[in-house]
Amino acid sequence: xxxxxxFNANQVEPTSEFEPIPPGKxxxxxxxxxxxxxxxxxxxxxxxxxQILEGEYAGRYLWTRLNINNASATTVQIAHxxxxxxxxxxxxxxxxxxxxxxxxxxxITVKLRKREDTGDMTNEIKGYAxxxxxxxxxxxxxxxxxxxRRPAASIVTTAP
Numbered sequence: 001x002x003x004x005x006x007f008n009a010n011q012v013e014p015t016s017e018f019e020p021i022p023p024g025k026x027x028x029x030x031x032x033x034x035x036x037x038x039x040x041x042x043x044x045x046x047x048x049x050x051q052i053l054e055g056e057y058a059g060r061y062l063w064t065r066l067n068i069n070n071a072s073a074t075t076v077q078i079a080h081x082x083x084x085x086x087x088x089x090x091x092x093x094x095x096x097x098x099x100x101x102x103x104x105x106x107x108i109t110v111k112l113r114k115r116e117d118t119g120d121m122t123n124e125i126k127g128y129a130x131x132x133x134x135x136x137x138x139x140x141x142x143x144x145x146x147x148x149r150r151p152a153a154s155i156v157t158t159a160p
């Protein structure tokens with residue numbers, strides 16, 4: 001049980017339903033990481049929380065899970081390859097702890113996929129790159145100003 005210290009829902013606007021963001025490339029950073037057990041309990045996955053830093057979707061969060069300890073060698077190999085892409089994108093090739101990957105800008109490629117359980121569309125992160133990577137796709141403006149000091153920015157499109 002949690003003490004809510006007199007919280008009054010009538011004094012706060014409720015959140016609205018979040019629709020998935022459009023597919024594209026977004027400047028983001030890892031804000032959280034946590035090692036969690038798999039449903040079966042026979043392995044672990046590393047869950048990363050990414051926050052979009054700029055543009056119309058600044059402040060939105062996306063998640064990815066890497067099955068780094070699994071009975072399937074193929075599943076582990078896929079997770080390690082994805083972790084390698086993240087490490088290279090943030091220029092931390094040999095992290096001792098996932099915390100070393102936090103708060104560093106990287107470019108994420110976001111796709112849409114249909115959930116099997118509900119049929120709803122959801123976001124999925126399908127790629128990672130250094131923020132200065134030339135993509136020819138709409139991407140977020142890269143800046144060294146911390147996200148909490150930046151004004152809302154518009155998406156900059158680069159010509160193919």
